Amino acid sequence: MLSVDQPALEPHCDSRYTREAKLCRRARTLRAKTFYYNAEEGDTALKQFQKSGRARSVSRTRDSAEREVQKENEPLEKIGRKNSPVEEKTSTPEIPLSQNSSEPVSEHEPQSNGNHETERTTASTESLHQLSRQINGLLLESGAILGSGDSTRNGVQELEERNRDLAALLEQHVQTNEQLNAQNQQLREHSKALQDQLEAERNLFHEKQKKDIGSLKEQLQVHIQTIGILVAEKTELQSQVGQSQRVSDQRLEEIEELNGRLKASRQRVSDLERSLSTSSQSSQNLQKSAAEHSKEIERLKLELYNSKKHKEELQQETLELREQVQLKTAENGTLSNSVSDLEKRLEMAELYAQQLSSENESSQGNIDVLNNLQKERDSLLDRLRQHEDLSQKLQLERDQVTEQYQQYTDQLRHQGQQLTQQITVLTEEREQLLNRQHDLEGSVLELQRKLEDIGNAPPVPTPQPQVPTVPPEVTQELESLRANMAQATETLESQVRDNMQLSRLLEEKEDRISLLERTVEEMGQREGDQAQLLESVQSDRTALSRALTQNKDLKAQLTELQAGFVKMRTGSATLVLAGPHLTRSTRGQVRLTGRAYCM
Structure with missing residues (x-):
């Protein structure tokens, strides 16, 4: 899942940073909500996939949701890079991981089911759009406040403390990314197994359909007679x-x-x-x-x-x-x-x-x-x-x-x-x-x-064709x-x-x-x-x-x-x-x- 790291805006002794800290906390909570929301949505999609055997639609919805969140979080990353160049260095490695985690699933996805899957993910994308708008507004406000404060007071101690905090956060994010990569690998293996099973079932279904069509043609001939x-x-x-x-x-x-x-x-x-x-x-x-x-x-x-x-x-x-x-x-x-x-x-x-x-x-x-x-x-x-x-x-x-x-x-x-x-x-x-x-x-x-x-x-492949x-x-x-x-x-x-x-x-x-x-x-x-x-x-x-x-x-x-x-x-x-x-x-x-x- 996407985990775009924004600069951790810790409040200082000055009272000007209290409002900024509140805004940062709200941004974190909203980001965490989006993360958990996407995770829950992925779990529900996986459950539906296990029930119906349609894994491609789940991977498609997850990939589309991650892309939407990534697009919405790009302005937040720009604001964070302006405020702290150190955070930009530490947070950039996480983006390709999330992209790499979503690309293999999307490579094996057939293009014929896109229209059907987009219809199912409209509700989730709308909710994600709303959350991204709220986060962008909060980050813009916090960026404006931080831009006015960083020009007057930027000390070395504060930067070191922030770097330590950012390093700790980076370690946490690295651990979470590793866990997510492991989960992603498991999901890839599971999706491959499901794809193989789906291909086998599809072949069986096509053979059975051919047999049924032959028998139906014979029955149709008999009925014509x-x-x-x-x-x-x-x-x-x-x-x-x-x-x-x-x-x-x-x-x-x-x-x-x-x-x-x-x-x-x-x-x-x-x-x-x-x-x-x-x-x-x-x-x-x-x-x-x-x-x-x-x-x-x-x-x-x-x-x-x-x-x-x-x-x-x-x-x-x-x-x-x-x-x-x-x-x-x-x-x-x-x-x-x-x-x-x-x-x-x-x-x-x-x-x-x-x-x-x-x-x-x-x-x-x-x-x-x-x-x-x-x-x-x-x-x-x-x-x-x-x-x-x-x-x-x-x-x-x-x-x-x-x-x-x-x-x-x-x-x-x-x-x-x-x-x-x-x-x-x-x-x-x-x-x-x-x-x-x-x-x-x-x-x-x-x-x-x-x-x-x-x-x-025309002959339409239906799961259960009706015999006249x-x-x-x-x-x-x-x-x-x-x-x-x-x-x-x-x-x-x-x-x-x-x-x-x-x-x-x-x-x-x-x-x-x-x-x-x-x-x-x-x-x-x-x-x-x-x-x-x-x-x-x-x-x-x-x-x-x-x-x-x-x-x-x-x-x-x-x-x-x-x-x-x-x-x-x-x-x-x-x-x-x-x-x-x-x-x-x-x-x-x-x-x-x-x-x-x-x-």
Whole structure:
């Protein structure tokens, strides 16, 4: 370290030297502070050097600090030389020692780290500048005082005493310089060892750096290849996404077509429902008419029963009348000898009996007509039963058709909901795939820019170079994209299968609808048959009404005949009682009754 010796200004008995002595003491203390400060700074720099292995910066800071102190102390040396030439002689040998102690360290120092080390020593140099300014001011003041005092009083004794003191001080400084030289030698050896170690470490570091750069170049080549593979996969995925989008558009068109067919089938089904409702109404009308016909048939049955009963009564009365006529003829035969006029009347009675027999034959024809009517009624009842069974079958078929149609509509509605849900899921997945594709494109472009920057950047020797690696997020996103693409293809295949199943189901439903249409047509034909049946029933009804009117006419004729027979009975009784004089009147009455019957 620098130890520039200034003249030791010892105070004399004179009071003028007290101030000078104080100034000299302050200069010594300041000089000692700078010395210890520089020593402490050197120790701290050495400790930092031992920790970080940068010995050159410490030697550089120490050398620069010594030079600064030497430059600042040059005016002090000049002042001391003016005041005491003896001190100049004694103090000059110390300066080359300090310079020699600082030169070897600075010779081995590389010039490349100067800027970095000067930045670290700015604080220490500023403090040294301040101390040197204070010392220069104090020494200038002391020099001015000593210049005025030395011109008046300079004795030989004082000079000798001062020389002795200066010699003692010189010995002390020589000892300190020797100690400092020894320390400097140790520091030089230590610095040489550290420089050798630093060179070895530098060589090892350069070799390791070369190896790392080679491995990094290989890794960079591998990453470039992987990025090329990723770009190829990205293009392939883009083509697959475009193809899947086209397939999805085709499927959407097919779905729209199927929706149109579904609407048409729904329209046809609604038409069939209306036709079924009309057929059900017609069947209800038929049922009502059948009920009315059954009621009318029951009424006709009652009328036929009553007519049969009345006919039997008439037949019994005719039999009784025949018996009475036979009795009367027997009586007339017995009275023929006595009543000659009654013969003509008997002839008329015979004629009347013949007429009655012809009337009986006509009543037999009426019975045949009634039997035929009864047979027709039975056939009509059978046909009504057949129509009732047919209407029940049609109703059951209609219920089955409505139930099947309801199931079919529910199934189609459920399938339409599933198709809409699948379409929404596919659109969401397609949007997610597009978003991920954009993200991957951005990440790939960013990686390409990073690789271009790394390729264009100059090779800078860094202690720990960063290796450009592909982020794991990109690989994860690529894997997820592949999985999503596989899932999308599976969903598309399943959608295709579902569409094929829907097309088959629609074909089956169309066949079913055609069958239902045929059944409806058959039901319409059956309704035509039922209308014909109703017409035939109506005609039968009119025939029955005509038969009833004929029965009424026959009943009226029978009542007239009964009245005629009663009159004949009364007439025969009067004839028996009155005798032959009434035969003429009875014949006239018989003639009148015969004429009335003929009319």
